Amino acid sequence: MRYSERELLSLSRQPAEKAAEILMRAPKKGSVLKKRLVKLVVNFLFYFRTDEAEPIGALLLEHCKINKEEENVFSISFIEEPDRKYSFECDTEEQCQEWIEALRRASYEFMRRSLIFYRNEIQKMTGKDPLEQYGISEEARFQLGTRKL
């Protein structure tokens, strides 16, 4: 599948939602923990060698599951391969929880559901559709009940 490294590189330079040096382990068997600079930008998690300006890689955070593992550790796995986990070991349990929360809210799909929720609530309470002012009320992607979860 073709993708533009330039697009990803450029995105990796945007202000991050969250960034920290965390020990990371790839899903491959026998992988070791390596210290990485991990940076959350929109729905991508970039990871860098700590002394480099360009990321080694990126994880698209859609259809993924963020799990708490043992102490200070969380993992990211993807729906179609639930046993293949990227592991992250934080310095503290608190840091671990913060990352879990941030990553669970990081997907575009999560935001979309938030939008639909708020739209519905406002509509119920005011009788008005708040999306009309944006001119996007008819777009399929914001409709209630038409989306499979």
Place this chain on the structure above:
Amino acid sequence: MKLNERSVAHYATCDSPADHAGFLHKRVERHHHHHHHHHTTSYHRRWFILKGNLLFYFEDRESRDPLGLVVLEGCTVELCEAAEEFAFAIRFDDAGAKAYVLVADCQTAMEGWVKVLSRASFDYMRLVVRELEKQLEDVRKSLAACHKSPRKSSSGRKRHFSNPAMALVQEQPPILENGYSTWGSGYIPAGASCSDHDGGCSKPPPLPPRRRLAAGSGCGAPATGLSLTGQESPVSPETACFSKLHNWYGQEIAEIRREWLESQRSGEL
């Protein structure tokens, strides 16, 4: 740069609904080995699918795997001065990133794509969500200000805290995955802690008014006979945390589904 390609391709092709889809002609990049005097631009007809801030393209509609992907962040979508009618371009703020020139089949198609692509970025979505969040807050405040009589003590938080079984149902929702909710697992682990880890919410939300608690709900908590169907207000004031509310509705749906399955089974006997 590595990318979790398999997962990305899965996201592209799985049955979660697309935000937009259709055929477009994609301009081919000029290769340097062409004869320089001939200035022929060529196009490939591709099947495009927009999901969130990602634009995927396939060789054709039936292809199993995407040919490629465009990350729609930091870009603008504009009409194009190409020789072709109905052409538009995706250009990036980063001048070094290659632009995409796409051609639609007709005016309506072109306008549809330009409109939806212009609003596809995560940032745009986030902006709208924040705006709506604020609006909801404002609406709730103004409604609260309008209410003269205090809420009945039997509703909302008091009951919530006085019944630990109820608290259990509300505090420990099924795990919410990014774009993949586990509705099937209505299971609520026994002895689950009531502490709130998600959303940074300091207060647990009270029971939303329309939620029905049938006996035999997945968590095994006894039906408390809490009758809420009479309540008119659509939403409780403390429901500021979307995750929690989202899980509420999810539980209600899981309930309804369970009941439906039950009725199907008994119908077959």
